[in-house]
Every structure is written in C-alpha cells, then in structure tokens.
Amino acid sequence: MNTADVKTEMVGKSDGKRHPQPKVCLVRSLLYGVAFVHLWLGPAFAQTNESSAGEASIAPFIPAAAVLYGPIANNTGRPNNCYPIEEAAKFSLLDLSPYLVGRTTRWCGTPDRALDAIRALNPNSIILVYHFGPGQIKWTGFPAPAGGDSIYQALRATHGLDKPDPWFEQGHHSGDYLVDMYYPVNMAMKLSHPDWRRFWREKTWEGFWGPNPLMDVRGTDGILVDGSQAHAAYSHYPLCPLSQWTGSSCTGPRDTAATYWTPGRWNDALWGQHMLQAVSEIVPFFKARGLEAMFNVWRLQPNYLDLLNQVGGWAMEECGFICAVIQRRFPPNPRHWEERLNMLRSARRAKIMNTNVLVDALGPAGPGKGIEILDTLISDPTTGRTWRGWDVLWFAMTSFLLGYEPRLQNAYFHFTAWGYRDCYWLDEYDPRYLHLGLPRDTARKLASGAWEREFERGWVWVNPTHNDITITVPQDSARILNHYNFKNPDSVPAITQFVLRAWTGVVGLRAGMTMAGIEKPGKTPPGLTLYPNEPNPFHHTTTIRFFIPQPEHVILKVFDAFGREIATLADEQKQAGEHSVVFDAQNLPAGLYFVQMRTRNNATGRSMMVVK
Structure with missing residues (x-):
C-alpha cells in the first residue's frame, strides 16, 4: 500500500477503563481517547471583546485560558455533569478535545455545534484542538478499531520495522515496536524521519480542516500539539515492547528508543534537536493555512523559546509557576519559579499558555469537588506553613502579571485544581473587579527577594521566597487586595507598608484609584x-x-x-x-x-x- 493512500480514521468513545497513570496531568491520555483518535491561530485577536448583545466590554487584565479534555464536567461537582457554554465563552483561549467542538451532551443544553455557540457569545474567543505530536502514533482505541486497516496498521504495512524505510521507533534491547506506558494507546514513532513528520503534518490538517475532514473542527484557530517537550522524552516515558504489552501492563523489561540511546545513556540533545526541527516545520505549515500551532513543552527552555519567537509559534508550559503534579506539594522550587518568569518575560512573537496545576497538592480533596476545592488548606511539611487554594491561585496569577505584556498579548493564564476535566471562570478574571490598566515598566526584583511591577492604577507584588517580607509602597499609599477583599476595595484602608507572606502575591490599588481600567464606550475600529x-x-x-x-x-x-x-x-x-x-x-x-x-x-x- 502506498502511503499516499493511507486514510486517517476515527474511533468513537472510550470504554471508561482506568489505566495506570503515574502523573495526574497525564490522565489526558485516557480522556482524549473518547474523542478523535488518529487525527491529528493565524491572527492575534484584539483583547477587547464584544458581548453577544453588541455592548462593549472591558479588555481583560488577565487573559484566562481553559483546557478541557475528554468527559468534561463529569463528576466534578457541576450540576447535571455538563459544562456551561456561557462559562466557556468567557475565556480568551480554549484548548479542547476535538469532539467537544461539535455536538455532545458534555455541554449543557447540547448545542448543535459548541464552537458556533461559543463564538456567538464571544466572537474573539481563540479555540485550539488537542492532538498528539509526531513523536507517537495512535495504535489502538478504547475499544480497538473493529475491522479494516487503521492508519497504524497501514503504516506498518508500508513503513514497519521489517520494511526498508521504517517510520516506527525500535526498542534498543528488544528490537520491537514500543508502546508508551503513560499513554498506552500510543506507539513511539521516528521523530527523526522527515517523511514521517511531513505525513503527520499533512494528515493532521487534512483530517481536521481539509475539504472532507474526518472530524470537522473547521472554524477553530489551530492545534495544541501534545508530547512536544524538547528534553527527557522517552527517557522519562516508560516504553514496553509490543510483544510484552497485555493491554494494561508490561510483562517483560521496559525498553528505550534505539535512535536516542548511546552506550549507557539517553541522548537528550538528539531528541531535542529532532523535536525543534519538527516544530520549525509545523508552525509555518499551519500558518500558511491560517492556523496557529501551540506545543505542550512541559517546561520551556531558552532554545525552544528562541525558535518560537522566530517562527511565531505558541507554547503550553504545562509546568508553570505552580507544578504540583511533579512536587505534589506547594510551594514550588524558587529557582524553577524564576526560570518560568524569565521565559514569560522573553516571549515576543511567541505566545505562552502559562498552565498552573494544583491538583496533586490537594491530597484527599481530589479533583471531584467543585470550586469549593480552593478552600482546601495546603501545608508545607518542611516549614509547617499553610495556604488555601485561593492563596495559591493569587500567587500564580500575580506571578503571571509580572511577565505578561498586554501590548504584545504574549501569554494566557491557566489555573486548574480539577485536572483537565474542568476549569472554572473565576471572578478574579473579570476586569470589572480586577484591572490596574497597562504596565508602566517591567517587573523588578527587590533587595528582599520579592518582585514588584507598577501599573497605571497600582502595583503587583509577589514573594517567591520562604520568608515573610515587609513591602513599602513606592509612592503614596495603596489598598492591598487578595481573594478575600478584591471585590470590595473601598472597604480596605490605604496603607504605606505591609508584610507579604512567603509564597503569596497581592495587588495594590493606588489610593484614590478605582478598578475597571480600560473601558471603551463604543465599538472600536477593527484591527488587522x-x-x-x-x-x-x-x-x-x-x-x-x-x-x-x-x-x-x-x-x-x-x-x-x-x-x-x-x-x-x-x-x-x-x-x-x-x-x-x-x-x-x-x-x-x-x-x-x-x-x-x-x-x-x-x-x-x-x-x-x-x-x-
């Protein structure tokens, strides 16, 4: 069979089975199984949105993003186990499983096409669809495809390990095909092979946006490419030889990809080289078709950001200021926090979705509760200090504001304590309650270790250290706001000095100022x-x-x-x-x-x- 004749296909729904997932964030491998199986933004949108009634709204101070995969709102505390379209439409950026673009009962009211319903409420909403990157291929579904050749089977017939031009990765020890044990529906592919990368790009676009798409997501703004980290990929992903895979466990020793295994060690640099090459090809391919490409990079590295700035690519930094999925506790590592801030401040043509995952730090509270989960008390076993989930939200949010450049629209803020099955629109994102206008300068690090940034209407302060720090307001006085008082700033006295607790962030509203910094009285002229x-x-x-x-x-x-x-x-x-x-x-x-x-x-x- 000629590879040009290979057709992409869909698999319907998940069987709902739970498979071993060592990391909470990796549960998406199960969730997106219910959606599009083998499928694989052009413009920067103006910040000021128009409501469905045509009334002018306030430009967001915090451009918020939501990531929703799989059976969203199922057993997360939502009424009727569905997600409100009205809530989704409030976010500046949405990253969705492909099937969520269309008709599904996962959306409250079951609109005929969720994309159209969202856009009717927010025409400027940026919507990306999820798909796994060229490092792997979907080889089975939940349940497995019945009858006929899947793309995996077709490619094995033309580019299998026993063929002259293999596109599949081979086990270093076993010589076998390799199943990803974190994402057991995926199999390792040769990221180094240019023809496979080209095939991935073309089939991804064709299956989603082509003249006869297998899953119609036309009207969306681009793609979220998962598995796109440029470091520690197969070295951290346990791979099982296909002959030893039972469907839920590996009966033999784990293996690694032969391409990236030099005697005695994993060749991280070579994997990174191939991933960046793939990114440099994917971005212009999709931009030529009026689409954006965002890459889940896990933790953004300087060379990756340099490339994204050059080509105008986007990054989902899944391990943002809060990365409890790794540490399984709060607070984060100070060095890690400052590295994330530096990446955010360096984004120019690139755009970063700064994802902050709190799930694993909540212990037995788990993601099965609604917004009240943020009332959970989180303890640091080392120092005995405690914070509530709301405090962690404000720490992440104010950290984001230190690096976000509204004139460039270089970032989006995503916070979740519910995994990727749910994401709440919070009052903190509403510019009627929280808006300091445009920044007057870049963020600066104070001698105490705290960080400060001045805006037209006040300041943002963040303390990313283990010590409480006394902050002096630079000019006059300010009302110090947090989750518990930001909607009633007039009830807060203006002060000139205060103590900023370890690992917290606050907003200072300049005395005599009000919120709602940028309000437009009428419709603005169009941008590009x-x-x-x-x-x-x-x-x-x-x-x-x-x-x-x-x-x-x-x-x-x-x-x-x-x-x-x-x-x-x-x-x-x-x-x-x-x-x-x-x-x-x-x-x-x-x-x-x-x-x-x-x-x-x-x-x-x-x-x-x-x-x-």
Missing part, C-alpha cells in the same frame, strides 16, 4: 482584518478585501492545499484603511486554496474554494 473573499466558492475570479489600522508593509500570498505558493497578490507598503485585490484562478485546478496576509508583527489567513 482579512475579510472572507467574495464570491466563495468561485469559478474564475474572486475579490479579497483587507483592513489595516495603520500604514504597513503588506504581503498577500495564495497557497494550495499542500502549502505550495501559488501567487503573490501584494508585497508593498499600504496606507491605513481598507484595500482590495482580485485573484484570478482561471488557470488553476479546482480545490481548496489559502490566502495569507502578513505584516511586520501579525499574520492571518482564510480558505478559498475554486470550482470548475
């Missing part, structure tokens, strides 16, 4: 906009209109479905305002094409259909 071409579909010619809010050098290009450049429609300086150009497809075959518009700091794209 590429309008749908008219007509579409079209036979010979179509008109492409676009708007730029300021004079810019604009590049407008057309690509075919394989990413090949077809035409350059503009490559010149344009005045601010609306422009149009006619695209002539008379000599092109019928099919799907993409128009991409780029300026110095932004890119966006749309699809066009040529019919004959």
